[in-house]
Amino acid sequence: MPELPEVETIKLGLKNKIIGLKITKVQILNPKSFLSDPSLILDKQIVDVIRRGKVLGIVLDNCILLFHLKMSGQLIYQKAEESFVGGHPTKDMLNNMPVKSTRVIFEFSDGSKLFFNDQRKFGWIKIVKDFSLLDHLGPEPLEKEFSLETFRNNLLKHKNSAVKVVLLDQTVLVGVGNIYASEACFLTKVDPQRKVGSLSEEEIKRLHKSIIETLKSGIKYGGSTRTHFVNEEGKKGLFLDYAYVYNRQGKKCKICQNIILKTTLGGRGTFFCQSCQN
DNA sequence: CACTTGACCTGTCCGC
DNA sequence: TGCGGACAGGTCAAGT
Numbered sequence: 605m606p607e608l609p610e611v612e613t614i615k616l617g618l619k620n621k622i623i624g625l626k627i628t629k630v631q632i633l634n635p636k637s638f639l640s641d642p643s644l645i646l647d648k649q650i651v652d653v654i655r656r657g658k659v660l661g662i663v664l665d666n667c668i669l670l671f672h673l674k675m676s677g678q679l680i681y682q683k684a685e686e687s688f689v690g691g692h693p694t695k696d697m698l699n700n701m702p703v704k705s706t707r708v709i710f711e712f713s714d715g716s717k718l719f720f721n722d723q724r725k726f727g728w729i730k731i732v733k734d735f736s737l738l739d740h741l742g743p744e745p746l747e748k749e750f751s752l753e754t755f756r757n758n759l760l761k762h763k764n765s766a767v768k769v770v771l772l773d774q775t776v777l778v779g780v781g782n783i784y785a786s787e788a789c790f791l792t793k794v795d796p797q798r799k800v801g802s803l804s805e806e807e808i809k810r811l812h813k814s815i816i817e818t819l820k821s822g823i824k825y826g827g828s829t830r831t832h833f834v835n836e837e838g839k840k841g842l843f844l845d846y847a848y849v850y851n852r853q854g855k856k857c858k859i860c861q862n863i864i865l866k867t868t869l870g871g872r873g874t875f876f877c878q879s880c881q882n
Numbered sequence: 883c884a885c886t887t888g889a890c891c892t893g894t895c896c897g898c
Numbered sequence: 899t900g901c902g903g904a905c906a907g908g909t910c911a912a913g914t
Contacts, residue, residue, distance in 0.1 A: 606907055607908090610907065672908080673907085673908090674890095674908050674909075675906065675907060676891090676892080676893090676906080705893095722891095723891080723892055723893065724890085724892050724893085724906085725892075726891065726908065726909080727908090761884095762884080762885085763884095764885070765884085772909095782906090784907090828907065829907090830906070831907085832906085832907075870886075870887090871887070872908095873905080
């Protein structure tokens, strides 16, 4: 599911809630979702919550707990029941957790909990000592390291691939997934099917700017919810209300009123406006 | 090598 | 209503 803006949304939300707490219990309902020895994190204190690309990290005092939500993962935080006024929270206040897709449940020192839900079971959680697992990843698009020069160099290693397919390659840059790849191509006014090698310098420049712009917009609206995504409070993201092309096939382009088209690139649905994008 | 397709899973939606 | 097929915010391994 989540691309950079969705993971960033969860990161910002969790940061305010769990720093300083200790993990007191880990309940693994689906073993394939948790790939390490959970006893390593028991009674360890949470120091920070970080993000690298689409991977979320809960930094503990002795190691890092990494999460990849893949297509359908969710991380939902639930306050301690006794912290609700009156002491009798409704099921709705507790986000109805756990649910059928709940795979792992963490309990914290103040009685609050974190639910890892993942309908499709593609997501994973692992405990690592350092970030070497993520060494192969490309630059962070919202950091200074994502310079136009770096982007151009990484992009041009794939001259014969469609632009949109290359945006999904996490060694070129991290964090862009299927929604924001189509949106970035739209903002750039470039057809997602164009070969990278055919892009002009001006178009590469616009693409670089558009990637940053669309990801920032995604964060601003709390991420995108097509089906699964919710933030740590169980709330949906609003970005798709403001999207120009993603999942809008058959509808009118918000700029030129022509019909938005859908095609397949690299096996993924791809959306574009034929008249705005050349 | 560069590039494409299939596999991993579960659930929903659409056409017959 | 049932059934099959396509499809869904991702990433690998295996194919060509």
